[in-house]
Amino acid sequence: MPVRQTRLPPYGKPLVFCASLLPAIWLCWLAWQDQLGTNPVETLSHRTGDWSLRFLLLVLAITPLRRLSGWNGLQKLRRMLGLFAFFYVCLHFGVYLVFDQFFDLSAILQDIAKRPYITIGFLGFLLLIPLAITSTNGMIKRLGRNWQRLHRLVYLIGVLGVLHYWWLVKADIREPALYAVLLAALLGYRWWWHAHSPATIRSTR
Ligand code: HEM
Numbered sequence: 528m529p530v531r532q533t534r535l536p537p538y539g540k541p542l543v544f545c546a547s548l549l550p551a552i553w554l555c556w557l558a559w560q561d562q563l564g565t566n567p568v569e570t571l572s573h574r575t576g577d578w579s580l581r582f583l584l585l586v587l588a589i590t591p592l593r594r595l596s597g598w599n600g601l602q603k604l605r606r607m608l609g610l611f612a613f614f615y616v617c618l619h620f621g622v623y624l625v626f627d628q629f630f631d632l633s634a635i636l637q638d639i640a641k642r643p644y645i646t647i648g649f650l651g652f653l654l655l656i657p658l659a660i661t662s663t664n665g666m667i668k669r670l671g672r673n674w675q676r677l678h679r680l681v682y683l684i685g686v687l688g689v690l691h692y693w694w695l696v697k698a699d700i701r702e703p704a705l706y707a708v709l710l711a712a713l714l715g716y717r718w719w720w721h722a723h724s725p726a727t728i729r730s731t732r
Pocket residue numbers: 569572573574575576577578579580583616619620623645648649650651652684687688689691692695
């Protein structure tokens with residue numbers, strides 16, 4: 528019987544790293560070519576928002592995929608994908624800060640207070656910051672079990688990201704609904720796994 532390969536091939540991480548940069552490079556290219564459409568700021572805001580949410584869902588998909596496929600090497604991608612989620616949220620917030628609000632901090636605070644979808648998005652962004660800061664090996668060691676507890680915030684951030692999107696669409700809710708279904712499936716799987724797997728297996732996986 529062939530031995531099942533469960534480790535990531537050596538080119539796995541660099542390949543995923545380059546692939547994760549492609550959306551940002553593509554946006555830069557479109558901007559350079561003046562191809563961002565009639566409302567470039569809106570295009571940038573939407574595309575960076577989309578990729579923020581996609582990377583968040585990818586991070587949440589790693590553990591279920593690893594458990595279902597037995598491909599343990601996938602775990603090695605989780606931190607990088609999480610940092611890419613943060614990277615795209617920073618770009619997304621950067622577009623809002625620079626091109627939408629022109630660094631007007633009082634207008635931003637008013638916007639956060641007045642528009643619920645901005646409040647929720649901003650909360651998601653703030654919660655991602657400690658996760659990004661504590662993603663180093665040193666921090667993982669230093670925080671011990673608290674690291675895992677802190678990083679469970681990613682579930683809440685996923686929910687906030689979907690709510691943020693759902694709240695801002697005016698008519699066609701198909702896309703945010705699709706993200707909501709994917710998120711529910713990923714969180715539902717985790718809940719099911721914790722409820723049904725014996726404690727001995729849970730502690731090792
Ligand atoms: C976890 C954090 C966040 C996620 C996952 C996220 C995700 C998204 C998504 C998916 C969209 C819709 C893209 C589309 O229509 O195709 C969006 C739009 C938008 N987001 Fe965020 N976002 C986050 C944080 C923020 C923050 C911090 C701000 C600003 C304070 C913000 C401001 C906006 C704005 C202004 C839009 C465009 C609204 C419109 O004109 O239709 N977002 N975001």
